[in-house]
Amino acid sequence: MTIQTVPVALGARSYEVRIGEGLIDRAGAEIVRLLKRKRVAIVTENRVAPLHLARLQAALEAEGIASSALVLPAGEGTKDWAHLARATEWLLEQKVERRDVVVALGGGVIGDLIGFASAILRRGVRFVQVPTSLLAQVDSSVGGKTGINTAQGKNLVGAFHQPSLVLADIGVLESLPARDFLAGYGEVVKYGLLGDPLFFEWLEVEGPRLSTDAALRQRAVLRSVEMKAGIVERDETEEGERALLNLGHTFCHALESATGYSDRLLHGEGVAIGCALAFELSQRLGLCSQEAPSRVRAHLKAMGMKTDLADIPGELPGAEALLALMAQDKKVIDGRLRFILARGIGQAFVADDVPGDVVKRLLTDALQGKAG
Numbered sequence: 001m002t003i004q005t006v007p008v009a010l011g012a013r014s015y016e017v018r019i020g021e022g023l024i025d026r027a028g029a030e031i032v033r034l035l036k037r038k039r040v041a042i043v044t045e046n047r048v049a050p051l052h053l054a055r056l057q058a059a060l061e062a063e064g065i066a067s068s069a070l071v072l073p074a075g076e077g078t079k080d081w082a083h084l085a086r087a088t089e090w091l092l093e094q095k096v097e098r099r100d101v102v103v104a105l106g107g108g109v110i111g112d113l114i115g116f117a118s119a120i121l122r123r124g125v126r127f128v129q130v131p132t133s134l135l136a137q138v139d140s141s142v143g144g145k146t147g148i149n150t151a152q153g154k155n156l157v158g159a160f161h162q163p164s165l166v167l168a169d170i171g172v173l174e175s176l177p178a179r180d181f182l183a184g185y186g187e188v189v190k191y192g193l194l195g196d197p198l199f200f201e202w203l204e205v206e207g208p209r210l211s212t213d214a215a216l217r218q219r220a221v222l223r224s225v226e227m228k229a230g231i232v233e234r235d236e237t238e239e240g241e242r243a244l245l246n247l248g249h250t251f252c253h254a255l256e257s258a259t260g261y262s263d264r265l266l267h268g269e270g271v272a273i274g275c276a277l278a279f280e281l282s283q284r285l286g287l288c289s290q291e292a293p294s295r296v297r298a299h300l301k302a303m304g305m306k307t308d309l310a311d312i313p314g315e316l317p318g319a320e321a322l323l324a325l326m327a328q329d330k331k332v333i334d335g336r337l338r339f340i341l342a343r344g345i346g347q348a349f350v351a352d353d354v355p356g357d358v359v360k361r362l363l364t365d366a367l368q369g370k371a372g
């Protein structure tokens with residue numbers, strides 16, 4: 001299968017996202033042009049390492065690139081101060097210098113954590129993202145948002161630090177558990193919903209075949225990355241348009257917080273439920289027809305994804321408490337809740353003045369659906 005390239009044009013911080021099957025086996029040839037000396041430090045996690053680390057190191061070795069690797073525990077809990085310290089000190093022990101390159105091999109947790117470690121190490125070293133989850137390939141590995149979670153919330157400490165290269169190997173998605181693949185699909189659908197109705201239409205037809213058809217999967221990743229790259233090029237630091245990428249995220253962050261960032265709700269699952277709620281909210285505010293939220297929910301259901309609050313196992317707090325969690329979201333500006341709403345499929349926009357009582361009623365109804 002051919003390897004496709006999406007350029008991310010950001011002046012001196014420009015880079016390429018390479019997308020295709022077998023890219024890990026070509027990693028040495030892809031990365032060597034970035035190196036001043038043939039040595040890299042890799043950070044990964046213990047679910048990914050047994051699947052892909054040896055292959056990556058062999059590919060580097062084939063180009064004469066020496067590598068050392070740190071394997072951290074898998075899971076969101078790793079995106080914290082303790083593992084940031086551990087990774088940063090390990091990179092220093094490996095004598096990584098400013099001219100060197102760090103490789104982040106893993107999903108969003110490793111990409112965000114190691115991107116941030118690279119941002120602060122020696123005031124900034126270059127890093128390469130090798131995303132191994134669908135979510136990381138279509139979203140978190142592109143655009144330079146890096147950071148960790150703290151007791152106060154998710155991603156509240158971090159930096160914009162663009163990678164020097166992203167290698168999205170479509171083949172690795174085959175080894176993903178079905179639940180993780182579908183969670184990543186939540187972010188794929190988001191691109192159609194926020195700005196490309198034809199992509200959403202295509203997903204309505206082809207979505208169910210993505211997990212088994214590599215060519216379709218590549219097309220979905222490519223279109224998602226193209227959309228993300230375009231948005232990041234126009235608004236790197238989220239002064240405006242980039243906020244559209246947070247479609248569904250205000251609801252999602254509240255639900256993730258309410259479920260303790262646990263296995264009860266994966267981030268991408270929360271995004272999917274959040275997108276369904278954002279369209280429902282848009283309809284209640286008279287911004288779009290009833291057809292739009294119905295189509296969103298129908299497609300998510302057809303994919304076998306979580307769509308409603310009832311699909312989240314266990315108890316949830318009441319509407320008031322969920323609203324309070326939303327108010328803690330970092331997208332709050334001057335105490336007002338910010339939502340990404342839509343005038344239709346593919347027509348999202350930022351709304352800063354959403355009446356709280358409408359949101360509360362929506363949540364109350366959604367929770368009643370859960371109770372019923």
Ligand code: GLY
Nearest residue numbers: 139143145242245
């Ligand atoms: N994941 C949202 C963004 O990169 O802006």
